[in-house]
Ligand code: ARG
């Protein structure tokens with residue numbers, strides 16, 4: 001069934017209080033729920049409680065056991081006709097967490113029992129009106145075996161505990177804050193605690209705990225530091241204080257996505273908690289910091305103010321991503337963080353926005369809400385908030401967010417509520433801006449500069465267009481904020497940046513006092529999530545790559561320089577690479593630049609990004625052109641790469657931004673060196689792999705070796721496997737590195753790896769490491785035999801029977817068939833059809849595949 005945003009209606013019944021009693025056991029858990037329900041308004045509709053795979057063993061109303069005909073099942077839901085306006089409802093159900101392979105609801109993971117409820121997992125635990133606008137106070141009692149489950153955690157504060165006969169014990173937790181059921185959580189297991197504390201701005205002491213398996217305790221320092229930094233940051237930047245006496249985090253090995261912001265009890269995929277230099281790369285460390293912050297920030301943007309319905313998902317996710325992005329920027333480099341965030345946006349969201357699964361930041365309809373935890377909701381949603389913040393400036397933005405939090409605290413709100421609060425608190429008219437929430441598709445902005453030497457003026461003509469997307473053939477112009485500057489060629493500077501508001505389909509802006517034609521720097525800082533098409537010569541781009549004072553624009557000029565050469569060559573033109581090589585040399589040797597920035601700027605655009613710049617993607621030609629250019633850059637600047645590789649070697653490990661930047665640059669130098677084909681390349685990579693005192697350099701050396709046929713490649717892969725085979729998160733890197741390699745035999749290697757004894761469909765991280773990485777490897781996945789498509793389709797079909805949510809996430813790469821030649825498109829469609837023909841397909845996969853074929 002299709003759910004429509006316009007069909008929203010307020011709940012028939014509220015549930016102000018719920019008390020839950022769990023008798024925990026992996027094979028058979030009993031859940032007794034007592035709900036106080038109150039009728040909302042004057043109507044005679046029955047109480048309908050959602051369920052998913054549950055059957056009621058008992059139903060009581062106001063202490064009286066109901067007989068057969070007094071309640072009924074309507075599909076999976078429990079329907080109870082009720083005479084009065086307030087009642088106590090009690091239900092009893094039984095669950096088997098150890099058989100719950102969907103990892104939604106209550107499930108077992110590595111000896112633990114844990115929950116995941118967002119979006120609609122609570123209905124797999126007990127009968128309840130499972131919608132986010134029902135806010136209830138929770139009291140939770142858990143009883144379990146004392147030896148297997150010595151630790152019992154839930155939301156809020158612990159209030160009582162005790163022991164029982166037969167080696168069992170119990171604990172009760174109360175959460176004073178009314179919350180939607182998607183924020184419910186419990187964890188039971190043999191866990192150790194990394195404990196710390198935080199004193200809030202009003203002087204309250206909060207007990208912090210990160211709960212992991214005992215052996216993982218040494219890997220929790222970074223997460224704890226990130227948590228404390230996040231708490232201080234949200235006080236300083238948004239004036240938001242934590243509100244309970246305890247804040248707990250639990251790391252679990254089997255998890256469908258990154259983490260979950262359950263009130264007072266965040267549950268994490270262990271890959272976003274555990275980190276030490278031996279096993280975590282700098283990217284992993286940054287991921288831990290960002291996700292810990294993200295989930296913590298949800299306490300206000302998500303929990304204190306939640307969503308009225310799931311169409312408003314970006315209300316909490318877009319805003320919270322914006323908050324975590326700014327936090328990470330403050331912890332490290334603003335310039336580099338912006339470049340990384342835009343790279344992610346372009347790789348994931350722009351692709352989504354230009355394909356069959358495109359949807360607005362506030363969608364109009366869905367079949368399975370789990371499919372809408374997308375780059376559009378999260379990352380484009382964050383860009384919308386960023387544009388509002390830019391248009392308002394920091395003080396007025398803060399006034400808007402204060403108003404939003406004050407006005408909606410304790411409520412289930414909408415995106416419209418947020419925009420209104422920004423309008424009123426910030427003092428701005430966002431009427432046209434609202435289209436960003438309504439219209440899908442990435443706007444294109446054509447920018448043309450016309451110089452009039454006689455009048456000494458320059459006219460900037462801007463034209464916007466938004467491509468059609470499913471269900472939205474025609475679009476209205478958006479309000480697009482573009483940070484813009486015009487550079488004087490002679491002096492290498494601009495005369496001040498202006499914020500241009502493009503609000504019409506075509507608009508022109510005139511600037512005076514230009515005797516010579518200036519050079520255009522536009523969408524600086526990536527101020528709007530759009531695709532800019534500006535005709536700038538290689539000379540002008542080279543100028544900006546050397547002189548632009550906006551680091552993002554400087555990076556962008558460099559990338560565009562490379563894109564022009566590569567896309568031109570794929571189209572058969574022989575474009576000179578001299579400007580690229582010179583710009584890389586000048587950037588890499590500029591002593592004023594941060595090595596982390598240099599590393600970003602001198603990296604070639606990915607094969608996928610190059611594909612996105614072409615009318616039709618030619619994976620083989622793109623790979624060949626990019627590989628050849630990488631080799632030429634390697635060869636022409638070989639001494640430079642050797643210097644950098646030697647100079648950036650650190651004495652001892654540190655996580656300082658400078659040390660991380662040095663590693664990033666050193667790894668790029670190694671990549672170019674090996675790409676040059678120099679005889680000692682593989683041995684240099686092998687020594688870096690072998691001698692590294694940290695995973696960043698070891699994994700990067702392994703990835704570089706993995707691209708080429710050599711003895712060193714096989715040796716390094718063997719050593720890596722034997723060293724880390726018992727550590728799941730690190731073994732994931734072994735799978736991922738091979739699946740992502742630019743190696744001619746990747747398709748066959750991945751097929752073999754899928755049969756490896758350490759591969760399993762039951763762990764989402766392992767599946768993503770192999771098939772997620774492979775499907776993102778353009779050259780390998782789009783092997784013209786179609787073998788890559790078949791392997792991914794096989795995986796989706798098999799995984800759908802175990803874990804539909806994770807299976808559905810593998811489908812979008814196959815849905816991009818329109819972007820490829822007819823031969824590939826036919827093969828891709830055939831695989832989609834084969835998936836769709838599977839009997840008993842989940843609605844998760846059916847929705848993604850069905851939409852992809854249309
Ligand atoms: N709210 C969580 C977060 O962003 C993610 C929940 C994802 N749920 C899902 N069904 N995919 O932090």
Ligand code: ZN
Nearest residue numbers: 294298317320
């Ligand atoms: Zn989130």
